[in-house]
Amino acid sequence: MTAPAPALADELTSTFAALADPTRRAILSRLAAGDATVNQLAGPFPLTQQAVSKHVKVLEQAGLISRSRVAQSRPCRLEPARFEAAADWIGRHRQLWQDRYDRLDEHLAALREDGDR
Secondary structure, three states, X not given: OOOXXXXXXXXXXXXXXXXXXXXXXXXXXXXXXXXXXXXXXHOOOOOOHHHHHHHHHHHHHOOOEEEOOEOOEOOEEEOHHHHHXXXXXXXXXXXXXXXXXXXXHHHHHHHHHHHHO
């Protein structure tokens, strides 16, 4: 298996670091339903708007969301490309480990057959 390119590794690091926080994951879940402002995102959380803004900034720096300007509003929007890169990385590693488990199962089955003889 080859190592990811340095830029991809940095993107993955920031992506997974941003996803490590449950509040940020909840914000992303909310944004999956549609764009929202920080005020709208802050509603269900027992946090200040300033704290939610900090979480939004981390998500934005990780490339998981973007913010635009619509009149006085600054809605947040999911950016699916970064999620796809993380999912691809997870998928490659899932396949690698599945292949290893399959080989281990085959090896254990062969050992059992040898033991039964």
